Amino acid sequence: MSTFMDMVYEKARKSxxxxxxxxxxxxxxxxxxxxxxxxxxxxxILIGTPSKINETAAGKGFHLEGIDIIDIGxxxxxxxxxxxxxDLRKGKATMEEAAETMKKDVYYGAMMVRKGLxxxxxxxxxxxxxxxxRAAIYLIGMKPGIKTLxxxxxxxxxxxxxxxxxxxxxxxxxxxxxxxxxxxADITVTTGATYRELMGEEPNIAMLSFxxxxxxxxxxxxxxxxxxxxxxxxDPSLNIxxxxxxxAALLPSVAARKAPGSPVAGKANVLxxxxxxxxxxxYKLTERLAKAEALGPIYQGTxxxxxxxxxxxxxxxxxxxxxxxxxxxxxxx
Ligand SMILES: CC(C)(COP(=O)(O)OP(=O)(O)OC[C@H]1O[C@@H](n2cnc3c(N)ncnc32)[C@H](O)[C@@H]1OP(=O)(O)O)[C@@H](O)C(=O)NCCC(=O)NCCS
Numbered sequence: 001m002s003t004f005m006d007m008v009y010e011k012a013r014k015s016x017x018x019x020x021x022x023x024x025x026x027x028x029x030x031x032x033x034x035x036x037x038x039x040x041x042x043x044x045i046l047i048g049t050p051s052k053i054n055e056t057a058a059g060k061g062f063h064l065e066g067i068d069i070i071d072i073g074x075x076x077x078x079x080x081x082x083x084x085x086x087d088l089r090k091g092k093a094t095m096e097e098a099a100e101t102m103k104k105d106v107y108y109g110a111m112m113v114r115k116g117l118x119x120x121x122x123x124x125x126x127x128x129x130x131x132x133x134r135a136a137i138y139l140i141g142m143k144p145g146i147k148t149l150x151x152x153x154x155x156x157x158x159x160x161x162x163x164x165x166x167x168x169x170x171x172x173x174x175x176x177x178x179x180x181x182x183x184x185a186d187i188t189v190t191t192g193a194t195y196r197e198l199m200g201e202e203p204n205i206a207m208l209s210f211x212x213x214x215x216x217x218x219x220x221x222x223x224x225x226x227x228x229x230x231x232x233x234x235d236p237s238l239n240i241x242x243x244x245x246x247x248a249a250l251l252p253s254v255a256a257r258k259a260p261g262s263p264v265a266g267k268a269n270v271l272x273x274x275x276x277x278x279x280x281x282x283y284k285l286t287e288r289l290a291k292a293e294a295l296g297p298i299y300q301g302t303x304x305x306x307x308x309x310x311x312x313x314x315x316x317x318x319x320x321x322x323x324x325x326x327x328x329x330x331x332x333x
Contacts, residue, residue, distance in 0.1 A: 004156050004167055004295070005320060008198075012041035012326040019322045020118035022109030023126045024048025024069065027056055032122075032318035034062040041323045045118055047105050048072055070112075072105060081111050088138060106131055110139035113304050120325040122318055124309035132308040133175070133299070140302045143193075145234060148186035151175040151297035151308075152194055153283050157290055162250055163269040169195050169203070170271050170286075173279035174297025181223055185230035188272045190301045192238040195270050197331035198324065206249035206268035207231075207242030208278070212258040215245075224274055239263055246271070246282075298324060305329060 019036060023029045024046030030053060033044035045068045046053055057064050070076070085107070086098035093101065101107050109121040124132045137149055151174035160166040171191040176183055188205060195203035207228050211221045224243040231240055241264035248258040248265045255266030273279035287294045298321065299306055305328040307321040 003165075004154060004293075005323070008320075008323050008327050009039065009041060011330060012323040013039065015326075015330050016040055016042050017119040017326045017329045018043045018045060018117075019325065020045040020047065020070075020109045020112050020121045021318070021322075022047045022105035022121060022123045024072070024105070025052050026125050027060075028313065028315040029125055029318055030056050030062065031060070031315035032322065033067055034064065035315070035319050036322050037066045038063075039319075041319075042326055044068070044322075045070060045112070047075075047109055070108075072103075072108075075103065075108055078102060078108075081108070081115075085111070085138070104131070104135075106135045107139065110135035110306070113306065114139045114141075119329050120305050120307075120322075122307045122309065122321045122325065124307065125311060125313050125318060128311075129308055132306075136299060136302050136306050136308075140304050140306060142301055143190070143303050146186050146190055146301045148176060148179070148183045148190070149299060149301045150179075150183075150187045150190060152191050152300055153294050153296035153298070154198070155283065155286050156293040156295070157286070158292070159290065164199060164201065167199070168269055168271060170273065170279060170283050170296075171300070172273065172276060172297075173283040175276070175299070177276045179227075179275065181226045181230060184223065184227035184272070184274065185234060186301065188227065188231040188240060189235045189238065191270050191272060192235065192240070193332075194300045194328065197328040199269075200331060202239060203270045204264045204268050205238060205240040205270040205272060206244045206264050207240065207272045207274075208246055208249060209243035209274060210245065211243055212245045212248045212265075213243065213262070215258070220274065241265060242272075244268070295320065295324070305332070 019042040025048040036042040047070045106123045112118040150172040152171040157166040228242040247254040249268040252266035259265035305325040
């Protein structure tokens with residue numbers, strides 16, 4: 001396991017939070033909930049069919065002590081939640097659609113977070129990204145001042161000279177395809193806040209481009225500088241600079257030539273990409289060519305942390321997401 005995840009588990013254990021796992025009928029999810037509980041990183045809640053969960057646990061020799069099970073066939077307060085969902089969607093869903101939606105595991109789990117019955121949810125081992133993201137957007141909602149759900153990656157590089165001991169945050173490599181100025185500003189500010197939550201330190205945020213400080217002229221560069229101004233206005237306490245090329249952001253020698261005086265160039269630990277093409281390509285290249293470990297994509301921007309998973313995930317990935325969310329909750333203001 002990486003040093004980063006060691007740090008996450010150590011912090012999570014100090015103040016575990018309530019994590020609801022809506023996909024409780026999934027074997028990997030049951031394993032993750034059992035391990036989260038036995039490691040002391042979370043108080044786990046499983047939504048599913050109690051007989052199925054008990055059978056799976058018995059078959060694998062797992063102990064379910066300390067884990068709450070919510071029966072998907074007999075969901076508490078369902079009628080109240082259906083009405084609340086209907087009201088929230090303001091005419092965009094009929095009462096029948098609200099009832100159909102609220103009976104679904106991931107929406108019910110998100111509603112539990114909304115109602116303060118859980119602190120975070122981890123789903124997506126079974127549900128599609130569309131369902132997980134809609135549940136997050138509709139029911140948990142965004143942080144004050146933020147309108148955009150986005151995602152980030154923690155990149156852990158073998159070369160410890162980059163970022164914070166080889167740790168860099170990349171955004172957005174997984175969700176917002178072609179951000180507007182406002183969305184790019186949201187992604188920037190949100191990733192800065194996420195870095196603070198998880199690392200407990202101040203981020204140095206570079207807004208990347210193919211140009212450094214006006215070295216080229218193009219509408220795409222203007223988009224980055226407009227988003228930079230918006231991001232600085234949204235959170236003046238963050239150390240952000242742009243537009244910067246990746247080498248100027250990361251290497252002090254290049255920074256000294258291309259961006260002298262920049263508060264970020266040469267020491268960036270958060271890289272903001274102008275669109276999903278560049279963010280997704282960059283994380284995969286870093287993973288393969290630099291032999292980095294990539295953790296994510298992890299959702300950010302919601303009022304409470306929550307996670308989407310890949311449907312090909314393993315129990316360890318689910319457990320890691322839960323632990324990361326616990327630490328983000330501890331660090332959130
Ligand atoms: C989130 C998503 C599932 C919603 O899709 P949809 O329900 O078909 O319809 P829309 O895109 O119109 O969005 C529905 C609602 O979500 C909101 N929304 C969409 N994307 C959002 C985002 N990034 N942050 C916050 N809200 C968002 C819309 O404003 C809309 O709100 P409203 O219904 O209250 O007006 C869709 O936008 C999506 O799939 N996004 C991810 C894009 C993607 O595939 N990324 C790459 C993954 S590798």
